Amino acid sequence: MLTLASLISYNRRRPGEVQAISLWLAHIQFFICSFRCGKFVPVIVPAYIKPLLEFITDSVVLHTAGISTSNYVFANNRSGVIRGGYAMVVMTNEAPLTKPERIRGTNMRRFMATMSQGLNISAQQQRWVVDHMGHTLDVHNIHYKSTLDVIExxxxxxxxxxxxxxxxxxxxxxxxxxxxxxxLLGQTQSGATSEASERQDDEAEQEEDYLPELPEEDEESLLIFDHTKKRKRRTSKPRHKWTHEEIDELKQLFDIYFRKDKTAGEKAVKKAMERSREREGTVWQLPLKSIKSKVSWLRLHKK
Structure with missing residues (x-):
């Protein structure tokens, strides 16, 4: 019964197919047993079972046990066979298993069929599995589809x-x-972190004061009023004449602020100046306030 149960569990075969193997097939490495629909399915014999088969099919042993030598491999002394289902019940009950009733031929066949659908196997490999199981491809895809549904x-x-x-x-x-x-979870966490960091930068920048750069005609006529003195024209240093190259560099450094129509604060300007220096640009050499004012003016007058 141990040999019979081992072949059934190893091959995931129906108990009735293994128990009816003829005696004349015992000398080859695998058996071909008849399937109930007229097909023949293989029963692979592991190396550790071959000595057991040689013993139970020995003519001397069969004669001593009173079993016909022209009978089945798993024959009894009444011209019948040992039932494979009964062998599985006896062997699993004697083994130290928590739930021996689950180790049955039908359950193991279902497990093999469903688990094979979870693997990324080719159509030819799937055909091999179907041929070994002894059923059609339609039965394989329809009746053994529980695991595939989970994957879907x-x-x-x-x-x-x-x-x-x-x-x-x-x-x-x-x-x-x-x-x-x-x-997916990593992308979500990184996105949340960057969003929080950007929100903090926005709040810090909104608290900073900025002076938009006015058009040239407005700057020249700008007056500063003093409540205690007469008004006077503002005295300022010579204005920096921005070149096209410098303006293009500003647009690259502050592209995100132009696209989102956001104010670039002092912290953002310092970071942009560092990037300009690393890229060997020219903007980093200019005063911070001048850069900040020009960026604000470009943002307000963008087309």
């Missing part, structure tokens, strides 16, 4: 989560089975 639900959940979080663009060109939930 997981992939659809990924798609819905990406759409909800607006992360479709980050995974462009990837298959759903290549995307892990950890990547």
């Amino acid at each position: 639900r997981v992939d659809i959940s990924k798609l819905l989560l990406m759409m909800d979080l607006g992360q479709i663009g980050h995974f462009k060109g990837k298959r759903l089975d290549e995307i892990q939930f950890e990547e």
Whole structure:
């Protein structure tokens, strides 16, 4: 019974197919047993079972036990066979298992069929599995589809989560089975962190005062009023004459502020000056207030 139960569990075979193997097939490495629809399915014999088969099919042993030598491999002394289902029940009950009733031929066949659908196997490999199981491809896809449904639900959940979080663009060109939930959660956390940082910068910049650069004709006529003195014309240093190259560099450094129509604060201007210096530009050599005013003027007068 141990040998019979081992072959059934190893091959995920129906108990009735293994128990009816003829004696003349015992000398080859695998058996071909008849399937109930007229097909023949393989029963692979592991190396550790071969000595057991050689013993129970030995003519001397069969004669001593009173079993016919022209009978079945798993024959009894009444011209019948040992039932494979009964062998599975006896062996699993004697083993130290928590739930031995779950180790049955039908359950193991269902487990193999459903687990194979969870793997990324080719059509030819799927045909091999179907031939080994002894059923048709329609039976394989229809009756053993529980695990496949779970996988489909997981992939659809990924798609819905990406759409909800607006992360479709980050995974462009990837298959759903290549995307892990950890990547989605990582994108969400990084996006939340950058959004919070940007919000803090915006709040800090809004608190800063800025002086928009006025047109040349307005600047020349600008007067400063003093409540205790007569008004007088403002005395200022010579204005910096901006070149086209410097303006283009400003537009590149502060592109995000122009697109979002946001005010660039002192902190943002300092970072832009550092980037200009790293790129060997010219803007970093100018005064901070002059850069800040010019950026504000460009933002207000952008087309």
